[in-house]
Amino acid sequence: MKKGQRMSAAEMDVDKYLLRIGHVAARPSVPTLDVLCRVHSCHLRSVPFENLTIHSGGHLRLDLHILYNKIVNQHRGGFCFENNGLFSWLLSEMGFEVTLLSGQVRNSITCQYGPPFDHLILMVSLEGHRWLCDVGFGGSGFHFPVSLETSEPQKQQGHGLYRVTKDEGGMHFLQWKGDEFGETDGVEWTDLYKFMLEARCREDFVEMCDYHQSSASSIFFCKSLCSVLRPGGRLTYIGYRLITTTFPTEGGGGGIKTTRELKEEEIPAILEETFGVVLPSPLIPKDEEITPPTIMY
Template identity: 65%
Template sequence: MDVEKYLSRIGFAGPVAAPNLDVLRSVHISHLLSVPFEDLTQHSGGRVQLELPLLYNKVVNQRRGGFCYENNSLLSWLLSELGFQVTLLSGQVKNFITGCYGPPFDHLIVMVSLDGQRWLCDVGFGSSGFSAPLSLETSGPQVQGHRVYRIRKETGMYFLEWQKEENRGLDGEWTNIYKFTLESRCLEDFTEMCQYHQTSPHSIFFCKSLCTILKPNGRLAYIGHRLITTTFPTVEAEGRVETTIRELEDEEIPGVLAEKFGIVLKSPLIPKDEAITPSPVMY
């Protein structure tokens, strides 16, 4: 890995004198603002292979993005190179159709241990993901802009929850995003599920061609033939999340991906936005 080139790719300009919380937060946010969460490889004739040099070449040299197995594994490699103590974790995402969780290794997450504190890092989730690392040392609310998250522990399992695009305090309605344990994993453990998500009609990544990136004031997303712009309310002013949708023709999509996300594909994209088939296996 060329660490300086990776840091330049994510727009990180601060000094890295030593691994500390400020550096961790800055790298995490910079990554989300620079590297899209996307699954366009499998919709343009390719397959994602979980080998770090290949992922590095894709994200850093080709200036692409990836889904959790790619973005988070690369983040863990970068943080390790910067001197952080990093552990890969297995998550299970709650399915919004069935209300059940995905299987083990459904999601790859990163835990950083720093000065006796543990932090959850995730730059590979998408629209409901958090922007800065979350503390694993508290079950209380953790506010990020207009959103609020919490990590609840129950019988050895940790549950990441949020109040969607609101913050109504402790009495607000909490919605589960995913669950996980703190058992250490290795990248090879995720190989089977990485292939599953590229080939199964039960996976959003097989059913929809998508690309999304965090912006300083919101989020931009491409799905199928739609470009979705979401604007967040400012912390100072009361307001609601605003969303606009632009319908795209096939011939517009390559230009939109290049202009809005900085992505130029080597092979033609086949846009896809099919309904996800609920999995018969419930967790």
């Protein structure tokens, strides 16, 4: 495709997408839970959670062909609307029954929820069982799909403990924040976001996608960031810092973090060498305080 030429939906290729996320085996012919788990994990280990377009003079759009060109052809990443938006297309093309859901993230400052369509997540229905998929939630993301059929804790290979509960406000997705697994109904459970099971479409999320690119109450506007899962840990760039997180072999804690301060001239090379990200325009690093939102939900 020539530079500046618009890509058509017909040029979106499943096999190329699978190669991009490191799924080197042949495309599976049957949608199974094992396949779902593999592509979910592969996506998290290959596609960064990042918002660098916002901080390099661009504007994010949710058209599928644009997302495919960015994530697959340009080897970039994105935030939830992008990563989960395109991942839903991949799963559908592979034969999975996928439903887009609206999530409301719990604000760490106010402890209140964001507005509807604050977060895009996926539900996959497979052999009578429903699974929560999310490859766009950054450092609190889970490696493999989480069952929606139980409120019991679900362990993720020693690197996290999660559960899904339900009340009159909808479904709640929680993460265990204690140092070790043990009693699981104490105060150490942290609500990450809530959601309803009503089917949505990509267009429903456009307004909130714009909000997160322009609001002083959004982390995506206030901080330039890029993060990706790696075996045994996570690498995260924020503003002028590179953070390496090493996961514990057991326990639900956040892992051991080491931080390296960066000079502005170092950042482009760090992004390319560490995350495989090359930006078309210069990045303006940003790490400002987030203004608490005034409207509570």
